[in-house]
Amino acid sequence: MFVGSSAFAQDIKSMFDEAKALLDRDQYALAMGRFKQITALDQDNDLVRYAGFYEAISAYHSGDAAMAQQLFTQLEEKYPNWLESANEINFWQAKIALESGELEAGLSHLASINDNNFKEEIEALKIEHIAKVNDRDQLKSLLKDHPDPIIASNLLTSLLSDNVMDRNFVLIDSLITTFKINPEANIDGVDFSPKKDVYNIGLFFPFQYGSDSISLVRMMNDWPVRFLQGMKLGLEKLAEENININLMTFDTKTSATTTRAILADPKLKELDLIVGPAYPGPIGEVVRFSKENKINFINPLSSNGEILIDNPFAFLYYPSNxxxxxxxxxxxxxxxxxxxxxxxxxxxxxxxxxxxxxxxxxxxxxxxxxxxxxxxxxxxxxxxxxxxxKIKVDKDSARRARMIAEMDSLLNAGVKKWEKYSGDDFLEEKLxxxxxxxxxxxxxxxxxxxxxxxxxxxxxxxxxxxxxxxxxxxxxxxxxxxxxxxxxxxxxxGSNWIDYDKASVTEFRERYLNKFSAVPRKEDRLGDAYIGYDIMVTYGRLLNQYGKYFQLGLKTVETVPGELTERFSYQLSNDNRYTPILRMVDSKVKKSNN
Incomplete structure (x- = not known):
């Protein structure tokens, strides 16, 4: 009896080895047939179980994914306690489900795997198949049931593809915070950010240059000149840090035609950053030029987010609306x-x-x-x-009723002057x-x-x-x-709020006073020396640190420090999204958490 059983086991082993050899030679249909002969035997041993496993794999590779999924399901049902292969069976079921577009089922199978050895393969499967999902609502639904960083990252990428005016920043912030995602900057046509010894910055402002003395005096008192004065002080500060900037100024006046003529000069394609302009016509020309020539520009005055639409090279110094x-x-x-x-x-x-x-x-x-x-x-x-x-309104009905009843009583009593209340007496003043x-x-x-x-x-x-x-x-x-x-x-x-007690602000004021024998004046809506200085020093450092396309670096960090402004945040959009809540405390503006 023992000899017979041993011989039978050897026959199964021989059949298994033959089937496995066929599988290894990619002869999937033949392998599937041989494995099926073994699984048809009414026995419960490792060879039969593994034959069932490899039969399913052979079915998959022969192109019959549905049969493979059915065979894996039968294995689970027939051998519920076969723990040593449970993870591998779940992985194959996940793979088949994902490839068939059954994302929910596939992710559920992957979630059942408890072996870290599968970690890289699981991530690769998720990355491959989640990336194919273009339906944003489907991504949201998947994320709700499977809170996974890979799903969250794909949803974030989808959300960030919207124009800045339409972005759901509440959801975007939630995804980044919850799943600790760092958004990546992808700009068509820009593969790297070149670094230079000297960076060219163009200031496009309505200086309104004139040759007569009256025009000159008026121009020197105008905000564009004060802005330029701040930028020149910023150049000196950067030079002390061995950051070299070549600053060029262009008088756009308030004219789109004038600005277009300036931008027609081929040499301007060598600019690394444009600051300005101030008026709608010139802004439109610079937006077009910036996008066509892949040159970053920053608008120093506006909160109009429309400037940023479909232009990864456009920035706002201030937060957008x-x-x-x-x-x-x-x-x-x-x-x-x-x-x-x-x-x-x-x-x-x-x-x-x-x-x-x-x-x-x-x-x-x-x-x-x-x-x-x-x-x-x-x-x-x-x-x-x-x-x-205050406005006059009717007194409440009860009071008016009492007043009328009082006059009726006087009338009934025969009092001649019974009309003691006039029209205005029935009214009262309220806010x-x-x-x-x-x-x-x-x-x-x-x-x-x-x-x-x-x-x-x-x-x-x-x-x-x-x-x-x-x-x-x-x-x-x-x-x-x-x-x-x-x-x-x-x-x-907080909209680029400046803490006037900062050492850097004191330093700027001293530089300005020493250079121009005057105290810098802060404007509300227009440019001024503070902004000019802050932009020059802050963006000069960004160019030095990250190169011409500094946004590739900005997208990797939550915030960067400003020279006068406390911080800037360009991680999620090209406007400054650092907007802390401020309150008045002891007659000073301070950050508040409530």
Whole structure:
């Protein structure tokens, strides 16, 4: 009996070796037939189990993936305790499911594998097949059930492919934070970032050069010249750090035609960075030139995110309208929930995207926008009037009923002067905007007069209304005091806020005073020496560190330090998305977490 069993086992072993040899020679159909002969035997031993495993693999390689999947499933059902091959069977089932487009099933099989030896193969499978998913909603659904960095990374890449105006930055920030992803910068036609001994920077501004003395005096007092003075001081600072910049200036006036003529010079294709321009016509020409010639440019004044659309070489020095709206909305949704009624004011069509996005974001969180209104700067006092003016309204019905009953009583008693109340006696004065009817006001504009009007109106009321707006207007000569801002607990989204106690700011002021025998003046909407200096030193260092296409480096880091501005964040978009929340504390602007 023993001899017979031994001979039979040798026969199975011989059949198995023959089938395995056929498999190794890629003769899959023949191998599958031989393995099937073994699995048909009513026995439970390693050779039979492995024959079933290799039969499934032979079926897969012969092109019958459905049969292979069926055979692997039968193995699982027939040998539920075959632990030593469970991981490999799950891997093959995952591979077949993913290749068949059954992503949910494939990922579930991969999640069942508990052997680290499969880690590289699992990642390779995920990378290969998740990259094929173009449906953003499908990626979101997969990520919900399978919180995996590879799925998150592909979803992030999809989200970042949107124009900056349309990006879902709330979801983008969440993906980066949750899965610790570093976005990659991919620019068509740019494979590397060349480094140079000297970088060429062109300043395109409306200097309005003139030959007469009156024009010269006027030009020297204009903001473009003060901006240039700051840039020249920045050149000196960079030279001390052995960073060499060749600065060239171009007078665009306010003309697209003039700017186009300037850009027609072939030598300008050697520029490494353009700063400016200031007006829409020249901006349009520089946007076109920048994209066509792959030259970075930074607009130093605008928050208009449309400049960035479809142009990886365009940058904003300030946060875009969209970034400011997102930052403010995040704050409101966390901390201003006691009264969810909101008023929004903005100054022009250029501010409208900020107002509209803010509304869209907070309304998702059950806030109720009761007022959204454009108020021109020369009419900004209207906002204060809305907040403090009283109007005559009917007294409540019970009081009016009592007054009428009193007069009826006098009439019935025969009193001649029974009409003791006139029409105005039935009215009372109340605020046009009723107490506690608004929780906060968002100013979607950097125009100082709008914010000043709102804050003065809030300060005059007895109820609590919070102010939320950008900090950019604080740099101007203000009509309201820091004490008043502190009193109303004003909240600001930091827009390139400068801490004037910084050593680098003191150094800049000393340089300016020594060079020009004057104290630098900070503007609110226009350029000034502060901005010129900050841009020159900050971007000069970026060119030195990362090369001509410094965005390839910027996308790998969350923030970079500014020289005067605290920090810049260009990781997710080409505007400065570093917008800390600021509050007034002891008559100074300070960062706040609540």
């Amino acid at each position: 969209e970034s400011l709206a997102i930052s403010a909305a995040e704050y409101a949704r966390k901390y201003l929930t006691k009264n969810k009624n909101v008023a929004i004011f903005y100054a022009s069509e250029a501010d409208k995207p900020r107002a509209q996005l803010y509304r869209k974001l907070i309304e998702k969180d059950t806030f109720n926008v009761v007022i959204e209104q454009m108020v021109r700067p020369n009419e900004s006092a209207k906002i204060q009037q809305m907040l403090v003016e 046009g905007i009723m107490p506690d009817s608004i929780g906060h006001i968002f100013i979607a504009s950097d125009i100082p007069s709008l914010s000043a009007s709102v804050i003065s109106g809030i300060d005059a009321r007895e109820d609590t209304i919070y102010y939320v707006g950008s900090s950019r207007w604080l740099s101007s000569e203000q009509s309201i005091s820091f004490q008043q801002l502190e009193r109303v607990e004003a909240v600001f989204t």
